[in-house]
Amino acid sequence: MDFNLWEITGLVVLAIIVFGPEKLPELARKAARVLNYLRRIGNDARGQLRKELGDEFADISLADLNPKTFVAKHLLSGDEVEDLRQIREEAIASGSLVRETLESGRTAASDMDTAEPTPDAVGSAGAGVEKAGTEPVAAAAVHVPFDPEAT
Structure with a gap:
């Protein structure tokens, strides 16, 4: 995450309003401890993963575990x-x-x-009838429903 100065200032003002200036230092200490704890867990997991994978994967990064990145980088x-x-x-x-x-x-x-058919296109006996010297008239396209169970 990338925070700019205005976002940080807005968060500090919001925290002062919500928690008050008395509780804010205590909450900041607790948040720092939780963040430090989560970083330790992440570093321990990375170390354990590298240890389990062995020496040939010692230089692997967590981004390499993403299949898309792995294929693009190695193959x-x-x-x-x-x-x-x-x-x-x-x-x-x-x-x-x-x-x-x-x-x-x-x-x-x-x-x-x-569109309504014209008398020349329909002919005397109906659609699709040829007149002398003309092409047959194609019938209107009929939509047939698809039945996946029929195949």
Whole structure:
């Protein structure tokens, strides 16, 4: 955590208001003891972990135990990390393109549902009937619900 001067001043003023100037020195001593105790526990845990892991892991830091950091530090070179970042950016761009395409398809489908067919497009016998020299008219897209148990 990074505190600036204004945040520290605000916390001190708040502590004086809440606890009063009489109890504040005692609370500060207790807080310092608790902080010191927690630091000792953390240092003991680190020491015990290094001791248990052995000499080959003597220079390991706690950040190395994070799998993401470990892979980036020990298994990938700088070029490979840059390649992975580029692949990630391309995947994000492709995903946004797919989303835009789906949205435009949904918009077109909803426009198709609300539009009334013209007599030329429908024909005398109904939708999908060809007139001489024309292409067949595609029927409106029908949304079929997905049933995961049916597969």
